[in-house]
Amino acid sequence: MNYNEALEYIHGTYKFGRVLGLDNITKLLSLLDNPQDDLKIIHVAGTNGKGSTCSFINSMLISGGYKVGIYTSPYLESFTERIRINSENIEESELARVTEIVKSKVDNMVESGFNHPTEFEIVTAIAFYYYKEQNVDVVVLEVGMGGRFDATNVIKKPLINVITPISIDHTDYLGDTLAKIAYEKGGIIKDDCEVVMYPQDKESEAVIKEIVKEKNCTLTMANIENKEITQMDVLGQVFNCKVKDTVYNNLEIQLIGKHQVNNAIVAINVVRILRDKYGFEISDKDIYEGLKNTKWPGRIEVLTKEPLFIIDGAHNVDGAKSLCNTIDNYMGDKDITLVLGMLKDKDVRTVCEILIPRCKNVITTNPNNPRAMKADELKEIVNDLNKECASCDDIEKAVKLAIKKTDKNSVIICAGSLYMIGDIRSIVKKGDF
Incomplete structure (x- = not known):
């Protein structure tokens, strides 16, 4: 199988639709020896800001010297953007090779009477398999849609669950109220986990907090109000903020828009938990450097x-x-x-x-x-x-x-x-x- 054949196969599964549920992906990954179980994962759900937040986290971890897989969707110019390690797209030949491996397991599933996996399930399986094979230190994993029944939610226990801003979207699948949508997004939260949340409207926030309580999790609310933007133009922004006990002055980001400053603050909270609780060696210098180097094409x-x-x-x-x-x-x-x-x-x-x-x-x-x-x-x-x-x-x-x-x-x-x-x-x- 070459790259074009791999893409033809992946996109050819679009006809199987968008199915919310974990049965298919669970079976497919079991046939691949459950690579996701051996990965350290930061799982990110929300309506807006998921990709930017993932990118900030990814860049700060890379600055700290870690080998980081990042899984996002959709892609802008090349399908290989969706599966990256240290900001480098998966090589076309590698995508073809891993796709062929995953296809063989899909064929086994169908022959055994299981439903054919959807396109997103197949791509998610490819990503997990590739990241395990490449022995990445950590994966920044963006939810495709929703959370509770999204294929990425097959993971058992992430290091940190992240909830970015929630708003009305995909109402046919997720519900027609903020409370219903928040319930689906909050479905990624696992027992006894760390949760970082962007401050929400009252309706969404109440739902997430109830899930956090039921799951016995520790919730960190990103303090996006206690910030000062000192410089802003079309080339970037400079701001000050306080995260935990640390005041960060003159943080620089290339992404524009006040909301990107807020997303960066969420990401700093995530990285601080990785450092303070899990022992990741990420210095304040790495935080500054990672934020400054973050790029997220297609967003302003x-x-x-x-x-x-x-x-x-x-x-x-x-x-x-x-x-x-x-x-x-x-x-x-x-x-x-x-x-x-x-x-x-x-x-x-x-x-x-x-x-x-x-x-x-x-x-x-x-x-x-x-x-x-x-x-x-x-x-x-x-x-x-x-x-x-x-x-x-x-x-x-x-x-x-x-x-x-x-x-x-x-x-x-x-x-x-x-x-x-x-x-x-x-x-x-x-x-x-």
Whole structure:
């Protein structure tokens, strides 16, 4: 099996849908000798900020000299981004080799009468097998969706459970209230574990705290209020904060937006528990260096400066609010052209209601995903909000139209589905305009 054959096999399992439950992944991993049981894992769930928080944790651990696996989704430009060790993507040949091993076990399952695993279950099994084989020191594991029945939740006991901001999303699977969604996210919490939580709204927080109590866990609430941002621009931020008994002054991050400072504070709390409870050798210098080196593509990421061209995966209401806060804080009265693409199972209208008033021009396009809303349908929603709008089915044509409409003193923002953001990132990097 070569790389293209591996991808064809993995993506070919999309037809088996999205099944919430642990029976399939449990069986598949048992046939692989349960590699996940030999891994030290930091398990991260939430609606927003999971990837950024994982990336901050990953970078600080690498600065401390550890061999770190990080498992995230979706990818932006290359499938291999999803499985990384010390920020290096799994090699294509390695992905092909491990996929062939996992496929043989899937075939055994099906022959024995079990259901065929889903795409996410297969990729999760590939990641666990690869990380065990590569003898990583620790894995930073991002939940795919929800938590309680997510394939990643097959793990027995992580070092730390992390809960990032919870908001309304994936209501068909997780429930239509914050309490229901928080219950699903909190399903990753295991007995007698350390839990680090981003402060939530009262409804979500009450649910998580009840789970923590039932599971006899130790809860650390990240103190995101006791901070001071001393410098902020489109190239990064500098801030002060206090975590446990330590005051950290002049911490630097490249990620922009106030919410990223909060995510960094959550990550520092995680690393401090690794150091203080588990004996990880991570110095304050490693914390500073790790935060400064953290990159997380596609999240309010600056691609060019003239014009200012930003991409952001603001695919839900909280993401749209964070993007608008960034616009207000960094872009003043500049004219903004928005390229927008959304998946139809999101709260599309509310996202549009938040973003559209901030923008002079709007161009809708189609994300590269079967669940994408058609550009013309999205255009109708924008028009309903009394905003003129152009639509382009082709993403590259949408980008070129945005550039045509924008002078060097204005701003282009491409937002919505991460399945679109990766394509735009590749287009802009080529620079063929």
